[in-house]
Amino acid sequence: MRTISPGVLVKKEVAESVKRKLIEANALNSELRPKAVNDYVIFPIKEESVEFVKRMGLKVVYEEFEYRHKVKTYKEIVDVPDHLRKYLPTSYDQIGDIVLIKIPNELREYARNIGEAILKTYKSVKSVYWDLGVKGLYRVRKLIHLAGERRTETIHREYGMRFKVDISKVYVSPRLAEEHKKFSEYVSEGDVVFDMFSGYGPFSIFAARKGAFVYATDINPYAIHYLYESARLNKVQDNVLAFVSDCRKISQSLKADHVVMNFPHHSIDFLEHALKTIRDRGIIHMYV
Template sequence: MRCPAEAMWRILPRIFSLQLNKNSVKSLYQYRRLYITALQPDRASTFPVSVLKKMPDPQQHSGIETNLYTPPPEVSGMTILDREAFTQTVVVPALRVPKEVLNKLVKSLKKVTLQRPGMRRVLEVEGCDDKLLLLDPVSISSTSSFSDAESEALQSFGVPLELQQYELQLTYDNLKSEEVLRAVLPEGQDVTSGFSRVGHIAHMNLREHQLPYKQLIGQVIMDKNPGVTCVVNKTNTIDSTYRNFKMEVMAGEENMVAKVRENAVTYEFDFSRVYWNPRLSTEHERVVALLKRGDTVLDVFAGVGPFAIPAARRGSTVLANDLNPESYRWLNHNCKLNKVERKVTTFNLDGRAFIRSAVKQELPALLKGTASVHVVMNLPALALEFLDAFRGLLDQELSCDENLPLVHCYGFSNKDDPQRDVVERASASLGFSLEGQCSVHLVRNVSPNKEMMCVSFTIPKEVLFNSESKQTENIEEPALKRQKCEEKTD
């Protein structure tokens, strides 16, 4: 393609001046850009001045405001959602890119391109084949904002390093939930947009200052998360007896029966009447991975089956118990749903009663076998206290040095040393020190001052077979030094 003579004559003086200053990388890049402009003058901007303008020079750092969305003042304090009120025009940086290099360039600039819900980042340029690539103003405020790799990519593809401003209309649909809620809630107050998803239900824990906006918050969560048709807020702490909590519907349908899939297993349950925590998926998988075909699992607080059913699918024989009648009902339902009802025997008993009846009855035969026996006690608010049920559980000592049950017991701790705390509490319940005879796994951080831990240990013969009066002689005072238990973390 031949360039017009007049265009060449206009840029030759500038090329000559750049030739005198090759020490500057930016000048050399401008030198290349001038040749491109001379050879393809049709790339000059054809956008109306009101829509597309030159960006500031790299040396000028006034740039674009770092926040993409500054909400209209009238949305502050809104309690009934008005989606139209969030519409606003903002200015974002843009690059004019030849069509033939667009796809490759987008890959090189993926970290700085505009990423907005429901919004195209590549626009047509009227009258030519070039495209306009919209950039994130938080990342790019001037040409000097590009990294070395990004600048080299622009240079290699022959794209002029010349930012333009594009006036973009942002609507409610293009905003993230955090942006909407930050605009509505009073300035300086915490914005909660996080939630636990249980099937079609989004479960939130709102703070007191957010309660006046709960209906709006619920609607925003539904709008921004496809598949969520119900948003609930927990209204009190978990009941330690049945492990459920009261909740109120903030938005959407009042259907509490959820269907979820975790680790290739399907569960159904009434979320308002049983305990389910989607954050424990990794822990369920970790413990089940320890099992081998033919093992036996004694699940003391089974809930709706997140340990019991995967264990049965892995080839283990399972005895699963839960005190909550609703959990017991859904546990049986889920066993049938996953076709493992023949591998799982279910009970609706208190945890101690389950240990002192069903477990006591099954253990003598299991201890004579070669397959491993695992006891799962996932009631972190109280499970450590239930360990005392194993004291003197069996009346007569058997020859079972190789096959004593392995316990996985969960507990919360708000102590500075949560590992030591759970080991000391487990030791106190057993009446036998577990120092040096257990491992401790950090399951998750529940809150800034609360950890969920799992202490795993083989039940000592001295606990399982001795009478309680004899066991008390083996109780050791908790050591002042750090426990020597192996600590494992995620």
């Protein structure tokens, strides 16, 4: 793990004496490793000691230094005042190589510092976004870019399955991965599945992978687009037929062994349509 920090550039023959002076002045940044460049040594110093060190007549430069120990969490390196560290988020969602994190009000002005610290700490992360919650008809997250690449499309993985998603256009929660897998355990080859609120298609793709044929609907056209993208990625495109549609418009024309209702807080409102679709001894999987 590396970071940019101020440092003192000195010739090797005087390096030890300068180091002692920096330690005495409590200016040396002991968390970072000094580095050698040709006939010089660069000692990392604390940001708040820069002006003091300049008054000592030493040359200050900004360089990339390695940390002495492996950083395990972004909290170890994030730049926020000590009295606010207790508010640092302990969890976040990683979708592919993108992190979504909720920032408490107490840390709003340090949001970008948090994003940069996450980016530096975890090699698998390429972008960090501030998650402001789910908004609008399509239930997608409102996002603010904090650090890294300015893109919202990525490949999300669950139990060996790959999903192409755009987190600004479809709702994705890696916390539901276990539910997607658990649902597929009820599905057998040859079953018919009706995914009433498919989103980007995790329930649909898991079922199709088991050999079921899936009808999927969602009113969000981006969701159906990414469902088909993921069906191709997982080589189940022949087992999926998806519609940009209100599920109620086609429920009466289908008969299914499994009906998936993943529309939190509203699934119950559509139960009568699921009952018209389900076959005898079929299963309705309702998430409320």
